[in-house]
Amino acid sequence: MHTRRRILATGAAVAAAALVLAGCAGSSEPDDTMQLWHNSTTGPGKQYWDDATAAFAEETGVTINVQSIQNEDMDGRLQTAVNSGDMPDLFMARGGGKLADVVSAGAVKDLSDLIDSDVRADYGDGVFDAFTIDGAIYGLPVAVLPGGIFYSEDLFAAAGIDEEPETIDELLEAAAAIEETGVSPIALGAQDAWPAAHWYYFFALRECSQDVIGDIATSQDFSDPCWLAAGESMQAFADAEPFNRGFLTTSAQQGAGSSAGLLANHQAAMELMGGWNVGVIASLTPDEQPLADLNWFPFPAVDGGQGDPSAMMGGVDGYSCSATSPPACEEFLNFIASTEWQERYAEAYQTIPAAPSAQAAVDEPVLQPLMAAYNDSAYVVVWLDTMLGQNVGNALNTAVIEMLSGNGSPDDLVDTVTAAAARG
Numbered sequence: 001m002h003t004r005r006r007i008l009a010t011g012a013a014v015a016a017a018a019l020v021l022a023g024c025a026g027s028s029e030p031d032d033t034m035q036l037w038h039n040s041t042t043g044p045g046k047q048y049w050d051d052a053t054a055a056f057a058e059e060t061g062v063t064i065n066v067q068s069i070q071n072e073d074m075d076g077r078l079q080t081a082v083n084s085g086d087m088p089d090l091f092m093a094r095g096g097g098k099l100a101d102v103v104s105a106g107a108v109k110d111l112s113d114l115i116d117s118d119v120r121a122d123y124g125d126g127v128f129d130a131f132t133i134d135g136a137i138y139g140l141p142v143a144v145l146p147g148g149i150f151y152s153e154d155l156f157a158a159a160g161i162d163e164e165p166e167t168i169d170e171l172l173e174a175a176a177a178i179e180e181t182g183v184s185p186i187a188l189g190a191q192d193a194w195p196a197a198h199w200y201y202f203f204a205l206r207e208c209s210q211d212v213i214g215d216i217a218t219s220q221d222f223s224d225p226c227w228l229a230a231g232e233s234m235q236a237f238a239d240a241e242p243f244n245r246g247f248l249t250t251s252a253q254q255g256a257g258s259s260a261g262l263l264a265n266h267q268a269a270m271e272l273m274g275g276w277n278v279g280v281i282a283s284l285t286p287d288e289q290p291l292a293d294l295n296w297f298p299f300p301a302v303d304g305g306q307g308d309p310s311a312m313m314g315g316v317d318g319y320s321c322s323a324t325s326p327p328a329c330e331e332f333l334n335f336i337a338s339t340e341w342q343e344r345y346a347e348a349y350q351t352i353p354a355a356p357s358a359q360a361a362v363d364e365p366v367l368q369p370l371m372a373a374y375n376d377s378a379y380v381v382v383w384l385d386t387m388l389g390q391n392v393g394n395a396l397n398t399a400v401i402e403m404l405s406g407n408g409s410p411d412d413l414v415d416t417v418t419a420a421a422a423r424g
Contacts, residue, residue, distance in 0.1 A: 033063045034089035034328060037078075038319075039071040040349075048348035056335050062328045064090070075390070082107045087322035089329050093139045095130030095316055096382045097217055097389025102320075103133050109321040112137045114330040119337040122357050130316040130382050139318040140333040141354035142345055145275040146314030146374045147198060147383075150366070153293040155183055155269040164297035168237065171300050175242035178269045184244035187268035189252030189259035194385065196247075196404055197397040198272055199237070200413075201384045204230035205313050206302035210379055213307070217387045220421035222414050226306060231403065231410025233302055238404055244268055248405055253280050260284055264291055272299070274314050274383075278366055279350045294366045298373050308378035315383055316354070388421075395420035 036053065040046040046068055053064040067088070069077055074092060081087045082105050093099050102108050115137065120128075123141070131139030149171075156162075159178045165171040175185035190196035205213060208226035216222075244250060244262060251258045252273075260277060262268035264284035271277065282290040301309040319336075321329035335341065342358035345351070350364050352371050362371055374380065385393025399416040402408030408416075 032061060032328075033065065034325065034332070035065050035067065036090040037067050037069055037074070037088045038092050039069055039074050041068040041070060044348040048345060051344070052336055052341055053332075056332050059335075060328065060331065062332075064332065078102065087324070089322055089325035090319055090332065091322070093131065093318050093320040094382070094386050095139060095141075095318060096386035097393070098386055099131060099138060099320065100133050100217075101389060103138050107323050108138045109323050109325055109329065110136045110138060111140065111321065111330055111333070115140065116334045116337070119334055119355075122339070122355050123337070124356070126380075127316070127354050131318055131320070139320040140337055141316050141318040142336065142342070143317045143349060143351045144314065144354055144374060144380075145317065145351060146312045146370060146377075146380065147202070147272065147274045148296055148298045148312070148370060148373065149270050149272050150263065150277050150281070150294060150296050151270040152263065152266060152291070153295050155181070155266060155293075159183075159269070164295075165300050167300050168233070168302055172237070172240050172242065175240070175270075179242075183266070184262060184268040185242045185270060186244070187250075187259035187262040187271040188243040188247040189250045190243075190248045190401060190404060191250055192252045193397040193401050194383075195252045195259060195273065197385065197400040198274075198383070200230060200234050200396070200400045201313055202272065202299040203233045203237075203302060204384065205311055205381065206230075206299070206305040206307045206309070207233060209306040210308065210311070213311075213381050214379075216384075217389075220388070220392065222418050222421065227417075228410055228414050229305075231413045234400075235403060235410055248401070253284075256284055258284070263294075275351055275367065275370055276315075276349075278364055282350075290364065290366075296366050296370050310373070310376060310378045312374060312377045312380045313383060314374075314380065315386065318354075388417075391423070392417060392420045 038049050049066050053066055057063050078091060082102055087107055127141050128137050131137055131141065155178060159181050161174050161177055165174050178185040188196060204227060207230040208224065212224050212226060253260050255261055256265055259271050260280045261284040263271045264281045281294060285291055319333060337355065339355060339357045342353040342355040343361035346353040346358055346361040352362055352367060352374065353359060359371060385397055396417045399408060399413040403410065403413050
């Protein structure tokens with residue numbers, strides 16, 4: 001029996017609209033045709049959507065025109081579509097404050113009563129939390145992507161480490177032992193900002209209570225001492241110099257010199273990242289095959305922290321329907337929520353499907369401990385920048401980089417996000 005995770009994302013109230021709706025004309029497609037935006041431009045992920053839409057067309061007679069959009073361009077394209085009123089019928093969504101902004105513009109369909117009862121029973125209520133705003137559901141999850149620390153078993157063994165670190169002190173001890181072998185202990189691609197910010201997010205997850213974390217999306221109140229404590233814990237950790245040299249100018253996923261590439265080529269022993277990292281690392285190994293000794297463990301406990309040590313943070317990929325989409329939109333979402341198509345999604349994306357009934361399809365060894373930790377976690381929250389929305393989230397990410405570069409402090413970080421929240 002699978003534990004139903006609750007994914008805290010947006011709280012009880014929608015954040016003030018950050019988007020201006022110029023109109024709700026929606027897609028101009030005929031009734032038997034829809035438009036879908038997704039973020040897989042090549043490979044098995046792109047093929048999945050081609051296959052799923054073809055199967056749906058054969059079953060229903062509804063044609064879905066598929067458009068692949070680069071992941072980094074998706075948010076901007078969606079904002080432009082909302083502002084122009086020319087929305088795709090179906091689009092990729094990650095929930096949290098970013099989706100709340102689109103909902104507040106009146107551009108997303110309420111799916112609360114449109115998701116099939118058997119889908120709801122399979123998924124459980126908790127996984128929908130990332131897409132729940134003001135008590136209504138605005139998206140169907142397709143995958144959960146919790147974060148944690150990926151590591152090389154071989155490099156751990158070479159450093160004499162035979163147990164995975166369970167506390168921050170043990171993680172620093174492991175880093176020191178790895179440093180002695182001439183390998184970078186932890187790879188960090190801080191050039192892209194968000195990978196460095198992930199460290200702050202996880203320290204906050206351990207320092208702050210569930211209530212504080214759960215309320216931050218709507219309260220935007222960083223006065224609880226745990227937010228400062230998280231910055232101080234991260235600063236102390238960074239002062240021990242566990243990261244690769246030049247981490248501030250290292251990218252996260254672009255090429256062998258990226259943080260994922262350092263782990264893929266055994267030049268670094270660990271990296272804090274989300275569940276998608278398995279496929280990224282595989283693409284950067286010399287033979288472009290999965291890293292044979294890759295393993296994973298949860299972010300360690302922080303001494304004196306108020307957060308549950310088993311709590312997890314990560315992403316939830318899902319899909320939403322535009323407010324003016326035809327009924328075939330939710331029919332397609334129910335179609336891909338079936339066990340069969342969730343299993344196919346897991347295989348295509350090498351990820352953990354949102355439906356527990358499809359988790360048996362996850363065959364990548366490194367995903368097994370990650371999936372087990374997810375199922376056993378006390379609670380799960382989405383990435384803080386997703387939860388907080390674009391303006392506050394970006395301010396937080398930038399403040400973390402300023403702190404790591406020596407141009408800011410934990411106090412400055414809290415002041416920065418507080419000011420960003422006040423601006424709205």
